[in-house]
Amino acid sequence: MDYKVGLLGRIALLAGSLFFLAYTIIDEWGVFMISLFIIMVIIQIIFLLRYSESSFKKVRTFLDNIKQDKYSQVYPVKFDGTETDDLHIEFNAILAKLKEDQAEKEANYQYFRSVFKHLSIGLITFGENGEIQIMNTSAKRILNVDELKNVDQIENLNKELFLAIKSLRTGGSELIKIAHPDGIMQLSVYVIELLMRGEKFKLVSLQNIQSELEEKEMEAWQNLVKILTHEIMNSIAPISSLAGTLKGELENQLEKNEGLNPSDLEDYLMGITTIEKRSEGLISFVSDFRSLAHIPPPKFSSIRISNLFEQLETLLHHQIQAGEIHLIKEIDPEELILFGDQTQIEQVMINLTQNAIQAVEDSDEKIIRLRAFIDEAGKIIIEVCDTGKGIEEEALGKIFIPFFTTKKKGSGIGLSLSKQIMRRHKGNIQVRSTIGEGTVFKLIFNG
Numbered sequence: 001m002d003y004k005v006g007l008l009g010r011i012a013l014l015a016g017s018l019f020f021l022a023y024t025i026i027d028e029w030g031v032f033m034i035s036l037f038i039i040m041v042i043i044q045i046i047f048l049l050r051y052s053e054s055s056f057k058k059v060r061t062f063l064d065n066i067k068q069d070k071y072s073q074v075y076p077v078k079f080d081g082t083e084t085d086d087l088h089i090e091f092n093a094i095l096a097k098l099k100e101d102q103a104e105k106e107a108n109y110q111y112f113r114s115v116f117k118h119l120s121i122g123l124i125t126f127g128e129n130g131e132i133q134i135m136n137t138s139a140k141r142i143l144n145v146d147e148l149k150n151v152d153q154i155e156n157l158n159k160e161l162f163l164a165i166k167s168l169r170t171g172g173s174e175l176i177k178i179a180h181p182d183g184i185m186q187l188s189v190y191v192i193e194l195l196m197r198g199e200k201f202k203l204v205s206l207q208n209i210q211s212e213l214e215e216k217e218m219e220a221w222q223n224l225v226k227i228l229t230h231e232i233m234n235s236i237a238p239i240s241s242l243a244g245t246l247k248g249e250l251e252n253q254l255e256k257n258e259g260l261n262p263s264d265l266e267d268y269l270m271g272i273t274t275i276e277k278r279s280e281g282l283i284s285f286v287s288d289f290r291s292l293a294h295i296p297p298p299k300f301s302s303i304r305i306s307n308l309f310e311q312l313e314t315l316l317h318h319q320i321q322a323g324e325i326h327l328i329k330e331i332d333p334e335e336l337i338l339f340g341d342q343t344q345i346e347q348v349m350i351n352l353t354q355n356a357i358q359a360v361e362d363s364d365e366k367i368i369r370l371r372a373f374i375d376e377a378g379k380i381i382i383e384v385c386d387t388g389k390g391i392e393e394e395a396l397g398k399i400f401i402p403f404f405t406t407k408k409k410g411s412g413i414g415l416s417l418s419k420q421i422m423r424r425h426k427g428n429i430q431v432r433s434t435i436g437e438g439t440v441f442k443l444i445f446n447g
Contacts, residue, residue, distance in 0.1 A: 014044045062091050066098065122206035124165075126151045127199060142187065142206050144180055164189050165204050171377065172446075175209075186210040236282070239275050246271045295417070298341030298424050305336045305372045305382070312349050312370070319357050320368075328369045336372055338380055338445060344421045348429075351414040352384040352441045359388025359439060382443040391433040399431065 021037040065073055073095065075088035113134070116123060122139030126132045130151045140146065143157055155162040157178075164174045168191035176187045188207045193200065246268060309329045313320070320327055338345070353368065360366040369385040391399065400419045415429075422429045426446050433439040 010044065010048045014041065014048060017041045017044055062095075065095070069102065072099070122208075124148075124151070124204045124206070125201055126204075127201045133201065139206055142178075142180070142185065142208060161187065161189065165191065165202070169193060184210070239279065242271050242275055295344075295420050295424060298344055298421075300339055301342060303338040303340055303342055303345060305338055306331055306334060308338075308346065308349065309370050309372075311346065312353060315350065316353055316357065319354070323357055323361060323366060325357060325360060325366045325368055328367065330369065331372045332374075336374070336380065338382075340425050340445065341421075344424070348418040348421050348443065349382075349384070351418050352443075355414065355441075356384055356386035356388070356439070359386045361388075363387050363389065380445040382445075384441045384443075385438060386440075387438045390435040390437060391431070391439055392435070396431065396433060400429075 017037060017040050021034070021041055024033050024037055075091045077088050077092065116134060117136040118138075119136060120138055122142045123134070123136045124132060124139050125134045132148050132151055135148055140148075143154070145157070148154065151165060152162075154165065158176070161176045161178060164176055168174060168189065170191065170193045173188060173190045176189055178185050178187060185208045188205075188209050190205045190207075192203045194203060249268070306329075309331070313327060313329070319325075349370075353370075356368045360368065365387045367387045369383070371381075371383040371385065373381055375381050400415050419429050422443060428444045430442045430444065431439065432442070
């Protein structure tokens with residue numbers, strides 16, 4: 001109310017002065033009086049403008065304080081019910097709320113910064129210029145440094161790690177070995193690219209998985225020893241037993257100095273034949289094992305997936321026709337091209353398609369579907385789907401283990417070999433299966 005009263009009073013005073021100025025001019029009071037009233041009018045106009053701007057000045061000062069994050073200023077309140085008092089109360093309330101929000105934001109920032117620093121996984125963030133923004137305690141411990149200012153300094157610590165950090169894109173990961181005073185570390189390096197306030201930066205996680213790898217390696221060796229022991233003993237035991245029996249029989253014959261009759265010769269021949277077959281089985285097993293352990297490095301080239309599917313259908317045409325199987329091929333886009341080793345990828349597709357052919361043998365609806373497409377993440381996906389009876393849940397977790405098989409005939413190395421080939425291609429192979437609804441093998445190529 002005080003502002004309105006003051007403003008109206010000054011307007012009324014200015015109006016009165018203008019009235020008297022007009023009166024002096026009309027009544028010809030002289031130059032002095034007219035000049036005096038003109039000066040009074042100008043002075044009153046100046047004071048009126050200053051008075052009217054006083055509230056705007058307070059608002060401008062208030063906004064400047066907000067812009068500069070200055071929330072400590074307190075506007076005086078007299079509690080006299082005036083508009084200026086109300087304005088000051090509103091200013092103080094807004095500043096108090098902003099100050100509270102700022103304190104909460106700072107507390108959250110410090111909380112997350114503290115969590116970030118004390119995570120067991122090493123974390124590093126850096127901008128496009130390579131300047132490191134945050135580097136937590138675990139990252140410093142893994143890299144054995146006290147501080148790093150720029151990500152380029154990592155090149156002096158480990159060039160392979162530096163190249164991985166610089167080249168990896170969102171979702172990319174790589175395994176890197178680095179030397180450390182505590183011994184060799186196997187790091188899983190994972191990168192995420194983020195955009196904040198128009199600025200790009202990377203978040204890199206470093207996780208030492210050496211102990212996990214050693215544990216898995218030991219478990220793999222134990223499984224391998226079990227498999228080798230089981231397979232070799234299954235072949236050696238009957239060979240040894242049969243050889244011992246034949247030896248005993250021959251020794252008896254020699255001691256008696258008797259000639260061999262045709263019946264005995266036939267028995268000995270059968271025994272030797274059995275030993276030969278079991279030996280061949282053992283040789284075949286060792287050969288399969290060697291092929292699993294010696295996969296050559298892939299020779300990358302462009303593979304047109306439509307051609308890959310056509311060649312696969314031609315190779316397996318007899319089996320597909322004999323089994324009365326309906327083969328469906330779906331490629332989107334039609335000209336989709338894969339970068340990989342032609343021979344090795346063909347081998348993977350042959351393994352999976354032959355498994356699908358065997359899976360639908362006893363099905364009422366015999367359909368095999370070959371699909372190729374690009375997923376939401378830009379990865380090339382190839383799927384081999386069948387309408388077979390499906391795979392038991394217990395077996396699903398073991399089908400990629402070497403020599404494990406659910407089939408009556410088969411070496412059990414096809415899927416394991418396929419998984420190794422996909423790893424050589426920086427990809428992966430996944431399976432999902434529902435009893436009575438079929439199985440889908442999914443090849444994922446990261447590009």
